[in-house]
Amino acid sequence: MPRKKEPSFEEALARLEQIVGEMEQGELNLQDLVLRYSEGVTLANQCTQSLSRAEKAMDLLLQDKDGEAMTTPLEIEKEQGK
Template identity: 35%
Template sequence: MPTKKEATFEENLSELDSIVKKLESGDVALEDAIAEFQKGMKLSDKLKKTLDEAEQTLVKIVAKDDSESEFAGE
């Protein structure tokens, strides 16, 4: 059984945007709105985690001797 491909950051962001627009329209049954809201919250958590990981990666600079040091933005 093939594993499901993980969605990219951009795909998750686009899906979250669609959910927000759907909920803002007000044309969603309460039960569906709750389900969409929960789905949106899970996507939001994934996106935040991805951004946090990217920030941690960008904050580190690899020195010539391959040691990592924290970036002290000047």
């Protein structure tokens, strides 16, 4: 069975904000509340991982011997089977 594609950072954040709004309204039954909470935790973890990858990419910005900014190519591995 194929895995669902991981949402982009922006998609995950938008859905997380939607979930928070739904939970704050206080109209969900307990089962739906637990499901939204679980989905929210998953999305929050995905956002954290995306931010970590972006931070690592930014860390590759270096200075050369003349003090000029240079970049080092970043090879981002696709996380599969996780």
